[in-house]
């Protein structure tokens with residue numbers, strides 16, 4: 001979709017559903033992260049628009065991020081703005097990209113960074129004009145693919161394995177945490193208010 005890289009997780013999947021539904025949904029989200037963050041392939045994010053929360057997470061899972069140079073497009077883990085909390089593995093992915101202090105600021109404030117600020121923060125690696133995002137991503141891909149694969153893969157795994165192992169070990173507990181958190185009346189109310197606000201802004 002033009003102007004949106006990803007709107008993040010589908011909020012309708014996290015509201016007004018059964019606990020079984022929430023558990024299956026969260027397992028699928030975990031699976032997406034484990035596959036993408038743990039992939040031994042080269043992954044380049046061509047960020048052609050806004051990228052809140054789960055959308056930012058997907059971009060952060062990639063090896064390199066190229067974003068359209070338009071201050072109207074913003075990226076960040078904005079969960080607190082919805083009244084929800086970025087899980088520890090979202091937090092770990094961000095720390096591994098921009099460091100501890102910048103992550104703490106970002107997460108507590110639920111900050112969305114317009115493209116130029118995202119570059120300053122190290123949340124993205126490069127800005128290019130909107131119509132050059134795909135070609136810049138293809139050029140970056142060629143550069144990354146020119147590195148001997150086994151050496152690049154082992155290096156990637158060395159950097160990411162501790163975060164991945166942490167989720168793998170705590171997977172069921174993380175699902176239980178998510179279900180008990182998201183099914184709380186107060187959290188459901190926050191999500192409803194956020195969705196109503198999204199619709200009103202039209």
Ligand SMILES: CCCCC/C=C\CCCC/C=C/C(=O)SCCNC(=O)CCNC(=O)[C@H](O)C(C)(C)COP(=O)(O)OP(=O)(O)OC[C@H]1O[C@@H](n2cnc3c(N)ncnc32)[C@H](O)[C@@H]1OP(=O)(O)O
Nearest residue numbers: 007008009010011012050052053054084085178181198199
């Ligand atoms: C301590 C223990 C912790 C345990 C864990 C607990 C909690 C788990 C945390 C879960 C992590 C969550 C991650 C997420 O990704 S949450 C989703 C975050 N996403 C957003 O905040 C995006 C909100 N949307 C926007 O900002 C904008 O819609 C936009 C993506 C920038 C696009 O803007 P625009 O082009 O102006 O379109 P509209 O705003 O008009 O939206 C079009 C319709 O799409 C609906 N919409 C938008 N985003 C979502 C979404 N994420 N999910 C579901 N639906 C969405 C929007 O309401 C409009 O619908 P309508 O046409 O029916 O009115």
